[in-house]
Amino acid sequence: MSGWDEGNVFYSDQDLVDQNAVDNGVANRLVVQGKFKEFIRSYGELNGYFPYRASLLQNSSFLPVNLDDLDNFDMDMGDLIRKNPAEYMPMFEAAAADVAVGLKAKVAGDRGDMEEPTSGDVQVLLTSKQNPMSIRALTADSISKLVKITGIIIAASRTKAKATSVTLLCKNCKSTKVVPCRPGLGGAIMPRTCDHPTQPGEEPCPLDPFVVAPDKSKYIDQQTLKLQENPEDVPTGEMPRNMLLAVDRTLVQKIVPGTRVTVLGIYSIYQAGGSSGPQKGAVAVRQPYLRVLGLEQAIDGKSRGALDFDDAQEQKFKEFARSPDVYAKICNMIAPSIFGHSDVKKAVACLLFGGSRKFLPDGVRLRGDINVLLLGDPSTAKSQFLKFAEKTAPIAVYTSGKGSSAAGLTASVIRDSSSREFYLEGGAMVLADGGVVCIDEFDKMRPEDRVAIHEAMEQQTISIAKAGITTVLNSRTAVLAAANPPSGRYDDLKTAQENIELQTTILSRFDLIFIVKDTRDHTRDMEIARHIVNVHATATSVAKDADGGADKENWLRRYIEYARHSSNPRLSESAANALQTKYVQIRKDMRQRQNDRNGEGSPIPITVRQLEAIIRISESIARMQLSPEASEEHVAEAIRLFTVSTLDAAKSGVAAHITVTPEMRTEIQQVEAQVKRRMGIGSRMSTRNLIEVLGRMGMSENTVRRALIVMEARGEVELMRERRVIQRNA
Structure with a gap:
């Protein structure tokens, strides 16, 4: 017989004597x-x-x-x-x-x-300095032993009152009896008989005479947590394992979902609440859990002990930081198997190191993590960059936009099947707190799911208000996303708005946006082909030297940890003045460009967020050199990276470069009218024939081509460059 009585005191028929x-x-x-x-x-x-x-x-x-x-x-x-x-x-x-x-x-x-x-x-x-063991290594031999494991807290229950001793009252003779409760998730034994001696003339106490007196029992606070394996520790193709934790007294309400912890506790077992149904005969089956005796919270994703660097390591890191070409060396370590894309590698390096997180006196928190979007043609190594970042970052979670929902990326509210209570379970951006989230196929996400990460990308928090749970979770993570244009390939004849079919609200949250094109150039194609063939040809020899490569990757990961932990650069006064002047000039140029395009704005706005992005990139470059401040050189490189990425993306597309004067607008409107008159919806015509026909009417070839590009931008026609054919759309 097991269950809950009206006083919320759990009782069971488990034996109090520990046979082990x-x-x-x-x-x-x-x-x-x-x-x-x-x-x-x-x-x-x-x-x-x-x-x-x-x-x-x-x-x-x-x-x-x-x-x-x-x-x-x-x-x-x-x-x-x-x-x-x-x-x-x-x-x-x-x-x-x-x-x-x-x-x-x-x-x-x-x-x-x-x-x-x-x-x-x-x-x-x-607390202990012994090496933690994996959750997968816990077996029946570990029961009742002291074990140490690490992981991420993905769920936390509400606080409950756990009875340490239960006071029982006999319904017949009114005598009381105090019964101790087992610690953890164990209960107390309800004695079936009363040991009060029967007096002459008294009626003997019946079987099962006791009821619980909740007001006279003693309680402590208790909370249950769910611990999941670190994502980087889960073998490929395996589901992450979970472990139930029981914390009490001073450890209650100290940990929120998304926190990385190191736990020291007793590996225990308990009778699951749902075993009274069809599984009632399986009374020998118990569920494992960990009764926590020590809890060590992580700092920026790493436990306190993991951030200890010996003097020799610190000396090597400082010597490396003093070398004149630190920035170039680190960028050369980023994805060495990928040919070219030097600016993308520099952006990934900046993302891994990150800028400085700031806390203002009024309580506002400014993020230091850098978000990068890679958008372009297939087979341009976008996913390889994501995989490298996942492998190199100290904390990383890799996911695909097509298979991710809003709840899977942020947080979900789950109802426990046994207790029927609601609890929070963190998603990918909560589990990667203090690290990097790599989202592939970003354009395949549903718009409502993409909107869910707006707050997580800028404010770096996730607000939940569901099923009576109102809370805020931390998601202090950088986002590295890869996406394809809507048509599959980047089309230079389309405007930037059409090639980047993402909302302005989400684009403004990316610090760097790279347009990665598969350009057709004979010399470059030969170099790429030679590089790929060499990579495949030397794969066996590279595998033999895998230990050296692993050491190099591990060194870079450790250097990133050390830099993020020990360096917190700020902008120098001269660099701040130079940045202000450059930002105002960029805004002026974009405003002039918008006026030239008759008020049509860019899909990538240049706002204060982009100014903060340049500041974060400058601080990241300074952090690579362990510099206490970002100088003008760092700001100049940050502006160059911003120019070749986000600014070029905002100005991309041939149609975006067309400047239309009032006279040209009249001519284009005449061409549009003639095209609509000669072509029915769904019909096709050779581009050359159309130019010749309209040329006999006095219209120049350049005006006709401009009009076709404008009509294509509106979706009225479709230019098929391979066959030099134009098709009229509805």
């Missing part, structure tokens, strides 16, 4: 508890500083303990905690509570206070 608990030769529990007390009191440095005493005096609700310190004090005590933590952790916490009372009494006596300090509950939080 072994005393390991320690005869007396009091001896073990005494050793724990001695460790807390006496462990310290030679100068007389006792860290655990000081920690208890500062905050007596919890005590962080490093297992390495416990091993240095007594190796046997550390082994007891690792092999049988469920048995000895309560002793450790009881010892910590006793020491806390003694320390408070001593401090109160020194101050002359008359009040006697009371004993309280102290939670011991464990």
Whole structure:
């Protein structure tokens, strides 16, 4: 019999005796508890500083303990905690509570206070420098052992009241009985008989006489989290594994979905709530979970221990940063198997390093991550750049726009099948917090799904208001997207608006937009062919040297981590002045261009967001050199990158370069009228024949071609350049 009573106290028929608990030769529990007390009191440095005493005096609700310190004090005590933590952790916490009372009494006596300090509950939080194991490596042999795993928190439940002891009231004799509850997700045993002696004249207590007295029971806060494997640790073709975590007391409501954590806890089992149905006979099957004893939160996607660099590594990084051609060397490391595309490689390098994140006094947060869009013809290595970024970035998630929904990219609200409560589950942009999201086939996304990432790309937060859950999740991630034009290939005879069939709202959030074209040039084609053949021909020899290549990629990844962690550049005053002047000039040129085109704006607007983009790119180039400030040289390179990417994309297309005067507009309108008169909808005509016919009417060939381009831009005709044919559309 299992379930929830009206007081929200869980009870079950699980046995309180842990059959795996072994005393390991320690005869007396009091001896073990005494050793724990001695460790807390006496462990310290030679100068007389006792860290655990000081920690208890500062905050007596919890005590962080490093297992390495416990091993240095007594190796046997550390082994007891690792092999049988469920048995000895309560002793450790009881010892910590006793020491806390003694320390408070001593401090109160020194101050002359008359009040006697009371004993309280102290939670011991464990930390360890041992290497974490994979969730996939947890087997039945690990049950009841202390394990350390890493992953991403993808879901968090609401806070519940977990009973530590349940007070039972006999319905017949009104006697009370206190029954302890197992920690974690375990429950309490409901005794079936009352042990109150029957007095003469009293009616004996019946079977199952007890009811729970919720007001007299003791509770602690508890929360359940769902931990998922890091995306980079999931084998190709495998589904990511999940693990349920149970946290209580001071660890409750400390972690939000999307946070990378390192967890130290007891690998435990519990009876799933849905086992009372068709699976009722499978009572021996239990679900695993982790009872958390220590939780280490990540900083910018990496745990605190992972950001430790030894002196030799730091010295090598600083020497590399002092070399004069750092920027060129790093860009040469980006996707070396891809021929050409030097500016795209520089943009990917800037994306991996990122700019400086800023927090303003009024609470506004300015993003430092750089978003890049690669748009162009098929077979131009766009997806290869995305794969390289996913492999090189310390944190990365790769997804395809066709198979991604708004909930999969941002966050979704899921209902738990057993508890029937709603909880949040983070999507790709939440899981990649502090890293890079690579979205391939960006143009294949549904418009409503693409709109969902507007907030995530600029404000770097995801707001959720569903099913009574109102919260904000962090998505501090850079976006590297690849897309194709609507017609499959980039058409120079079309305007930029037609080639880039994306909304202005999403385009303005990309810092750099590259038009990647498959140009037909004999010399370039020969160079690309020679490069591709060499790559395939030397694939075997390259595979033999894979260790060297892996070391190089690992070095670049470590250097990116070090640069993002140690360098936080800002614009210098001279660079800021130069940037202001250049931005105003760019705005003036785009305004003049819009006037020349009769008010038709560019699909890629030049706004304040683009000014911030140039600032972020400048800071990223300075960060590659570990420079504390971005100089004028950095700003000049950032403006050059912005010019060859976003500005050129805004000015792309032959139709965009046509300047129409009032006289030409009248002639074009006459040509349009003649074309519509001579061609029915759906009919085709040779372009040369049309030019000859209209030429006999006094219309020049240039005017006819301009009119056809304008009509094609409106969708009225379709020019087939391969066959030199024009088709009239509806």
